[in-house]
Amino acid sequence: MEIKLIKTEKDYQQALKRFEKLFDAPVGTKEGDEAKLLSILIDHYETEHYPIETPDPIEAIKYIMEEKGLSNKDVVQYFGSKSLVTQVLKRERSLSLKMIRALHRGLGLPYEILLAN
Numbered sequence: 001m002e003i004k005l006i007k008t009e010k011d012y013q014q015a016l017k018r019f020e021k022l023f024d025a026p027v028g029t030k031e032g033d034e035a036k037l038l039s040i041l042i043d044h045y046e047t048e049h050y051p052i053e054t055p056d057p058i059e060a061i062k063y064i065m066e067e068k069g070l071s072n073k074d075v076v077q078y079f080g081s082k083s084l085v086t087q088v089l090k091r092e093r094s095l096s097l098k099m100i101r102a103l104h105r106g107l108g109l110p111y112e113i114l115l116a117n
Helices: 009-022 030-049 057-068 073-079 082-089 097-107
Strands: none
Touching (some): 057 082, 057 097, 073 082, 073 097
């Protein structure tokens, strides 16, 4: 088991291939320990080189609405009125704290996304 830091894209690709071979290794075995270490190194490299940006809150709301088959009328309860739904989704008005709480509870949207921007 030769574990080394992942510094290049080539190192990263090699680590992914090795990790794929070890993926189902039992915990507590030599291979299982190697898989755990590789997962930590791969995660560190990906976090550094392929950061995932926080989604835009309005786009996240629209996405969840589409996924759940919800219309503007269906989400009035989270915004307070039909006109507020329209204004927020058209970016004419910002989300209020009350709306953020309701969207979090009702649609399961994370606070981190709703508070972004």
